[in-house]
Amino acid sequence: MLSKNSITNIEYQIPLLQTERLFMREFRLEDFDTYADLVADPVFRRYLGNGDLLNREMAWRAYTAMIGHWVLRGFGFWALEDKATGEYVGHVGIHYPEDWPDVEIGWGINPKFQNFGYGYEAATKAMQFGFEELGFEHLISLIVESNQPSVKLAKKLNEKYTETIEMMGLNVEVYRITRQEYLATK
Numbered sequence: 001m002l003s004k005n006s007i008t009n010i011e012y013q014i015p016l017l018q019t020e021r022l023f024m025r026e027f028r029l030e031d032f033d034t035y036a037d038l039v040a041d042p043v044f045r046r047y048l049g050n051g052d053l054l055n056r057e058m059a060w061r062a063y064t065a066m067i068g069h070w071v072l073r074g075f076g077f078w079a080l081e082d083k084a085t086g087e088y089v090g091h092v093g094i095h096y097p098e099d100w101p102d103v104e105i106g107w108g109i110n111p112k113f114q115n116f117g118y119g120y121e122a123a124t125k126a127m128q129f130g131f132e133e134l135g136f137e138h139l140i141s142l143i144v145e146s147n148q149p150s151v152k153l154a155k156k157l158n159e160k161y162t163e164t165i166e167m168m169g170l171n172v173e174v175y176r177i178t179r180q181e182y183l184a185t186k
Contacts, residue, residue: 023081043111073096077093102140104140107122127157137178138179141174145173160175161175
């Protein structure tokens, strides 16, 4: 009989990216406890969806969905690992869930690591991957109106506000950048 730890890795290809301070890598089973703690943190969750905290079961589903996105779409979120300490900083990536309006670049940074530029550092690298490796013509970020730190980051990434839409019962601002706009800033 298989135990829950019998199968820990099915091979899938997630490119390893690096920034000055981060490894942008695949999610690993050993990251899950830290991830589960993060998505149960009210400070981290306050701007995500309706702000509900995730228990371990819901965290597992969200975690495996992020991993599965790579298999289904060929792109997704990277786990961010601090090169100096090996700590899990958060996640950044590009995704396109079934009910999303377009391909999104998104981020979730552990509050312990916020305001140190990690989100910008990783999102810049993910954006480069999206435009230069995947060939996207544009990317969006969907940001709850009250999430001013993410609005600030989107603007720093040269994304521009385009509209407010309703998603999951919330008013969500859409920020967008085209490939041409991205290339003009390089």
